[in-house]
Amino acid sequence: MVQAEHSMINPDGLKVLVSNYLTGADLTSIDKAWKLVLQVHHGKKHYSGEPFFIHALEVASTLASMHLDMDTILAGLLHGVLKEGVERDELKEKFGESVASIVEGCTRITKVKYNDQFTHQADFVRKMLLAMAADIRVLLVKLIDRLQDMCLLDVADRQKQTDVARETMDLYAPLASRLGIDWLKRELEDNAFKFLHPDEYWEIATKLESSIDERQQYVDEVISILHEELRANDVQPIRIIGRPKHIHSIYKKLVAQNIPLERVYDIVAFRIIVNTVKECYESLGVIHSNWAPVPGRIKDFISVPKANNYQSMHTTVVGPREQFIEIQIRTEEMDRIAQEGIAAHWAYKEGQKVASHDAKLFRELKKLVKSLQEVEDPREFLDSVKGELYDPDVYAMTPNGDVKEFPRYSSPIDFAYAIHTEVGDHCTGAKVNGQLVPLKYQLQNGDIVEIVTSPSQRPRRDWLDIVKTSRARSKIRSWLRREETEKALKLGREISDKALKKYEVTLKKLVKSGHIRMLLKALKCNSLDDMLVKVGTGILTVNDVLEALQPPELQKEKEVEQLSLSPEEIAAQMVSQQTAPSSSSGSAIKIDGIDDMLIKISQCCNPVPGDPIVGFITQGRGVSVHNAECANLLATDPKRWIEVSWTGMENSHYRANIYVQAENVKGVFADISAIISADNANIAEISALTSQTGTAEINIALEIKDLAHLQTVMAHLRQQPAVISVRRF
Numbered sequence: 001m002v003q004a005e006h007s008m009i010n011p012d013g014l015k016v017l018v019s020n021y022l023t024g025a026d027l028t029s030i031d032k033a034w035k036l037v038l039q040v041h042h043g044k045k046h047y048s049g050e051p052f053f054i055h056a057l058e059v060a061s062t063l064a065s066m067h068l069d070m071d072t073i074l075a076g077l078l079h080g081v082l083k084e085g086v087e088r089d090e091l092k093e094k095f096g097e098s099v100a101s102i103v104e105g106c107t108r109i110t111k112v113k114y115n116d117q118f119t120h121q122a123d124f125v126r127k128m129l130l131a132m133a134a135d136i137r138v139l140l141v142k143l144i145d146r147l148q149d150m151c152l153l154d155v156a157d158r159q160k161q162t163d164v165a166r167e168t169m170d171l172y173a174p175l176a177s178r179l180g181i182d183w184l185k186r187e188l189e190d191n192a193f194k195f196l197h198p199d200e201y202w203e204i205a206t207k208l209e210s211s212i213d214e215r216q217q218y219v220d221e222v223i224s225i226l227h228e229e230l231r232a233n234d235v236q237p238i239r240i241i242g243r244p245k246h247i248h249s250i251y252k253k254l255v256a257q258n259i260p261l262e263r264v265y266d267i268v269a270f271r272i273i274v275n276t277v278k279e280c281y282e283s284l285g286v287i288h289s290n291w292a293p294v295p296g297r298i299k300d301f302i303s304v305p306k307a308n309n310y311q312s313m314h315t316t317v318v319g320p321r322e323q324f325i326e327i328q329i330r331t332e333e334m335d336r337i338a339q340e341g342i343a344a345h346w347a348y349k350e351g352q353k354v355a356s357h358d359a360k361l362f363r364e365l366k367k368l369v370k371s372l373q374e375v376e377d378p379r380e381f382l383d384s385v386k387g388e389l390y391d392p393d394v395y396a397m398t399p400n401g402d403v404k405e406f407p408r409y410s411s412p413i414d415f416a417y418a419i420h421t422e423v424g425d426h427c428t429g430a431k432v433n434g435q436l437v438p439l440k441y442q443l444q445n446g447d448i449v450e451i452v453t454s455p456s457q458r459p460r461r462d463w464l465d466i467v468k469t470s471r472a473r474s475k476i477r478s479w480l481r482r483e484e485t486e487k488a489l490k491l492g493r494e495i496s497d498k499a500l501k502k503y504e505v506t507l508k509k510l511v512k513s514g515h516i517r518m519l520l521k522a523l524k525c526n527s528l529d530d531m532l533v534k535v536g537t538g539i540l541t542v543n544d545v546l547e548a549l550q551p552p553e554l555q556k557e558k559e560v561e562q563l564s565l566s567p568e569e570i571a572a573q574m575v576s577q578q579t580a581p582s583s584s585s586g587s588a589i590k591i592d593g594i595d596d597m598l599i600k601i602s603q604c605c606n607p608v609p610g611d612p613i614v615g616f617i618t619q620g621r622g623v624s625v626h627n628a629e630c631a632n633l634l635a636t637d638p639k640r641w642i643e644v645s646w647t648g649m650e651n652s653h654y655r656a657n658i659y660v661q662a663e664n665v666k667g668v669f670a671d672i673s674a675i676i677s678a679d680n681a682n683i684a685e686i687s688a689l690t691s692q693t694g695t696a697e698i699n700i701a702l703e704i705k706d707l708a709h710l711q712t713v714m715a716h717l718r719q720q721p722a723v724i725s726v727r728r729f
Contacts, residue, residue, distance in 0.1 A: 009051075009053070009054060009057065010034070011031065011034045011057060011060075011077075013019070013061065014030060014057065014060055014061050014064055014073070014077075015027045015030055015031075016059060016066060017060075018030070018064050018073060018410060021067045022069075022070060025070055025249070026070075029070065029074060029095065030073070030074070030077070032094065032095075033074050033077045033078055033095065034057075034077065036078065036086070036094070037053050037056050037057075037077055037078065037081065038053055038082060039120065040080075040081045040084045040085075040437070041053045041080065041081075041084065044084070046152065046157075047149075047152075047156055047160070048152035048153075048155045048156070049155060050152070052080060054074070055148055055152075055363075056077050056078070056079065056080060057077065057086060059075035059077070059079060059141070059144050059145050059148055060073050060074075060076040062076075062144045062147065062148070063076040063140065063141065063144055065342075066144075066340065067142075068137075068140065069137075071095075071098040071099050071102065071136045071137070072102065072141065073444070074095055074099045075099050075102035075103050075106070075137065075141050075562045076141050076144060076145075076714040078091065078095070078103050079103055079106045079107070079141055079145060080099075080101065080107075081103065082103055082104060082107040083107055083729060088103075088104055089102050091103055091104075091394075095606050101135060102135060102137050102138055102141060105135060105138035106138055106141050106142055106145070114530070117138040117309050127605060128266070136179075136646050138386075139175060139179070140179075142172075143172060143175065143179075143181075143184060143188075144184075146168060146172045146188065146236065147184065147188060147191075148188060149164065149398065150165075150168060150187075150191035150192065150409060151168035151191065153165070153191070155196060155389070156533075161195040162195060162196065164195075165191070165192040165193075165194075165195035165196045166192070166196060168188050168192040169188075169192040169193070169196060170193070172188055173185050173188040173189045173192065176188055177308070178308055179308060180306075180308035180309055180337065180338070180340075181339075181340060182310075182338055182339055183339055183340075186246040186248075186249075189245050189246065189248040189249075190247050190248050192248075193247060193248040193251065195245075195249070198533055200251060201247060201251075203694055204247050204250055205247055205674055206422075206449060208244060208247070208250075208267070215244070215267070215268060216406070218268070218320070218321075218323070219242035219270075220242075221269070221320060222242060222268075222270060222319060222320060222325060223240045223242055224359060225290075225320065226240050226270070226272065226287075227240060229286050229287075229290055230272070230283060230286055231283065233280075233286045235274065235279050235282050235283055235286065236274075236275070236279075237272050237273060237274050237283070238272070238273045238274060238275060238332060239273050240270065240272050241270065241271045241273075242268050242269075242270045242271075242272070243268065243271075244267055244268055244464040245267055245268070245269050250267060268325065268326075269326045269327075269328065270325060270326065270327045270328070271327075271328045271329075271330070272327065272328070272329045272330075272333070273330060273331070273332055273335050274329065274330075274331060275331065275332070275433055276331065277302060277331060279331075279332060280313050280329045280331065281302075281304055281313070283313075283329045284298075284313055284315060284329060287315060287317060287327060287329075288317070288428055291318055291319050291325075292317060292318045293315055293316070293317050294315075294316040294317065294318065294324065295337075296445075297314070297316035297326075298314065298315045298316075298317060299313070299314040299315075299445070300313055301313070302330070302334070304397075305403075306401045306405065307575070309337055309647045310337065310338055310542045311330060311334040311337065311338070311622055312329065312330040312334055312338060313328065313329040313330065314326070314327075314329045314331075315327050320699075321410065340662065352438075371666075375595070386727035391532060393406070393407055393408040394407070394408060394410055394443050394444065394445055394447075395445055395446070396415060396443045396444075396446070396447040396449050397447070397448050397449070397634075398419070398448070398449065398450075399450050404417070404449075404673040405423060406443055406469060407468045407469065408466065408468070409442050409468050410442070410443045410467070410468040410469060411440060411441060411442065411443065411466045411467060411468070412427065412429070412430030412432070412437065412439055412443070412449060412451065413427055413439055413463055413466055413467050413472055414443070414467050414468055414471075414472045415430070415443060415449045415451065415465075416430070416451045416453075417469065417471055417472035417475050417476075418469070418471065418472075419451065421470075421475050423451055423453060424459070424472060424475055424476075425457070425458065425459055425475070425479060426453040426455060426457045426458075427439070427451055427452070427453055427457065428452050428453060428457045429451075429452040430449055430450065430451050430452060430455045431449070431452065432447050432448070432449050432450075433448055434448075434541070436452075439463075439466060440466050458479070458483075459476045459479045459480065461480060463476050464476055464477070469607055480594030484531055487536070487622075488532075488533045488537045488622070489529055489532050489533050489536060489537035490536070491535075491599070491622065491623070492531070492532035492533055492534070492536030492537075493507070493532050493640060495535055495536065495542055495617075496531075496532060496535055496542065496545060498643070499542040499545065499546060499642075500545075500546075503546070503549075507528070507656075511528065515549070516528060518548075519531070519548050519549060522548040523540060523544060523545070523548055525540075535617075536622065537622060538618045538619045538622065538623075538640070539619065540616055541639055541640050542617075542642060543639040543640075567634040567638055568629075568634060570638045570641070571612075571614050571628040571633070571634065571641070572612075572628065573637075574614050574628070574641060575612040575613070575614065575628050576641050588703065591636060599622055599623045599625065600622065600624055600625065601625050601626055601636050601654065601655070602616075602624045602626045602627075602630065602632070603635075603655075604626070604630060604632045605626055605627040605629075605630035605632070605633075606627075606654070606655050606656050606657055606694060607625060607626060607627040607630075607654075608654040608655075608656050608704060608706055608707050608709075608710055609646040609652075609654065609705070609706035609707060610646070610707025610708060611628075611707055612624050612627065612628035612629070613625050613626065613627060613628060613644050613645070613646070614626055614633060614641050614642075614643070614644065615641065615642040615643070615644035616633055616636055616640055616641055616642075617640045617642060618640075623642065623644070625644055652705070653682075653703045653704065653705065654703070654705070654706070655684060655701055655702070655703055656701075656702050656704055656710050656728065657699065657700070657701050657702070657728065657729050658699075658700050658702060658710075658713075658714060658717075658726060658727065658728050658729070659697070659698070659699055659700075659726070659727050659728075659729050660672060660696075660697075660698040660699075660700060660717060660723060660725075660726050661695055661696070661697055661698075661723070661724040661725045661726075662695065662696045662698065662720075662722045662723045662724055663695060663722040663723075663724065664690055664695055664696040666692055666723050668696060668722045669688070669696075669698075671720055671722065672698065672700075672720065672723070673715050675704065675713070675717055676700075676713060676717075678716075679709070679712055679713045680709075680715055681702050681703065681704050681709065681710075681713050682702065682703040682705050683701070683702065683703075684701040685699075685700070685701035686698065686699070686700050686701070687699045695724065701729075710728070714726045714728070
């Protein structure tokens with residue numbers, strides 16, 4: 001039975017496809033590959049239940065229909081053999097290095113299965129991108145492999161359907177778009193959409209089917225008018241096509257515009273194919289002279305092609321019966337590139353040199369891979385991948401005419417990072433069309449953008465709220481992480497030095513004596529810097545370091561001593577040590593009140609200079625400075641506390657919250673504000689309500705210099721006749 005099945009299914013059709021465009025190709029290599037496929041996959045099933053060799057033949061045949069080179073077709077046929085035990089050297093010997101390399105690339109990225117765990121999924125995508133950068137044919141084989149999988153996904157269980165469909169929508173379809181293979185992108189999106197949103201898919205599909213006759217009548221009417229008007233103006237179109245947009249693009253329009261399907265008028269897209277670029281522009285003029293164009297919907301991708309080499313003229317007009325219709329105008333060659341993408345100018349065929357536009361696409365893809373490889377966090381990496389594979393909505397230019405593509409609402413910061421990381425890091429502003437604009441300006445189509453930089457400028461955390469491209473976001477985060485690491489290293493060194501000083505030990509002595517190796521091993525740190533960064537970010541505490549240095553008996557003594565004291569007593573002891581003349585100069589971390597990336601004034605108690613304070617080393621967020629009597633501090637582990645002291649208060653301002661109870665009389669708010677202003681304090685926030693007893697209860701957030709300043713303000717408020725009480729909270 002198996003032999004009969006094999007004889008009925010053979011690669012003859014594949015050989016016919018190949019011979020139609022690869023004249024003189026050695027087709028015996030296909031027979032040889034087919035023989036290996038039958039041998040290796042004997043009895044093996046695709047998840048759909050059909051024999052795996054049928055799936056392999058379908059992949060190879062689709063690649064041949066795209067007119068790809070022989071090595072790619074053979075790799076498509078053999079893409080699963082390495083997983084079944086065939087050695088790479090055997091493939092190389094039988095089919096050459098190129099085939100072996102492509103098959104190996106496909107196998108390497110398939111080994112990591114798609115799942116919901118971010119780390120595993122990120123590993124899969126990284127391997128995919130690396131293999132793609134080494135040889136773009138790896139991605140082409142994987143895209144067609146995925147297309148065949150999607151066509152058979154109906155027989156899989158529901159969980160597998162949604163997992164594969166989500167991965168296809170997020171990764172494979174956008175990658176097909178990047179390669180400019182429009183038909184493949186559409187099929188992948190529609191197939192994925194069918195499994196992700198089955199109800200919506202079938203609702204749209206059913207309504208489209210029910211209106212097919214009416215729609216065809218309208219299409220015929222528009223095509224007839226276009227033919228007549230173009231010929232009357234000496235433009236001879238090669239052909240005019242009217243086809244429904246694919247289901248997923250219609251769905252996106254419904255969601256974006258929040259309208260029912262009946263109100264989507266431009267369901268049909270018309271395409272005019274002409275002979276020359278000149279006729280493209282002439283056709284546009286003819287169309288606009290007959291039908292009013294929709295403002296903002298005219299896009300010229302002929303003079304400014306997309307990054308994937310796509311060229312076409314787009315316009316949306318109010319056509320017959322007042323319906324919106326979208327029209328694309330392009331030459332025959334542009335249409336072929338739009339459909340086939342990178343395969344239209346295949347760089348590997350018959351030793352041809354890489355065309356300049358393809359070379360640019362390869363460079364862009366490799367630059368994409370390089371930038372994404374720098375992102376370490378799995379969740380951030382996957383977000384970056386999705387962000388980098390967006391369909392651009394905005395096209396802006398440098399003063400030299402280089403076109404940059406962006407998602408909607410992108411800013412000059414996005415533009416700066418699209419030029420170079422250094423330009424983005426030092427961006428201070430931008431000139432758009434010759435006019436200075438703020439960094440939060442939203443780029444528009446056709447903007448000419450000139451970035452203004454300064455050597456002293458650095459990325460800021462609030463930029464993350466402005467940028468829209470993943471490239472800009474990852475670069476900003478990368479810079480902030482480096483800065484955070486440097487500050488954590490500095491803070492960790494300071495904390496460790498001051499803690500060790502009490503025991504007459506220094507880091508230098510530990511390094512010189514060799515004890516540092518024992519310490520690092522005990523703390524599972526790779527280096528001294530690694531240990532100090534972990535101390536600075538709170539991953540390790542000072543107690544962890546000291547305990548690793550002390551013999552067990554001393555550790556037990558210290559634990560007994562700590563257990564004998566209450567949290568309040570430990571905090572009071574730290575405060576008294578910090579204020580003692582003999583130790584105040586060197587034992588405590590100096591706090592200047594300015595919120596730092598790793599030293600922050602706690603908002604739960606808002607201590608101000610003059611308040612007794614204790615530092616709490618948080619996990620990964622540095623030191624949080626609390627009032628020594630703060631309930632939140634006293635509820636934490638004292639092992640994470642460190643001594644801190646105020647310094648540099650002269651030009652700093654601090655926040656303090658006060659509660660004022662006053663008689664609800666006319667002018668009381670004005671009087672309170674006047675007192676605060678007269679004392680040179682500032683009201684940051686204020687809220688008030690009237691109690692059941694008729695008094696006014698006012699919460700005020702003040703900006704003051706220190707505790708003495710706060711006490712002065714509170715004393716003056718108490719002297720106001722209408723004020724009943726004032727307290728800090």
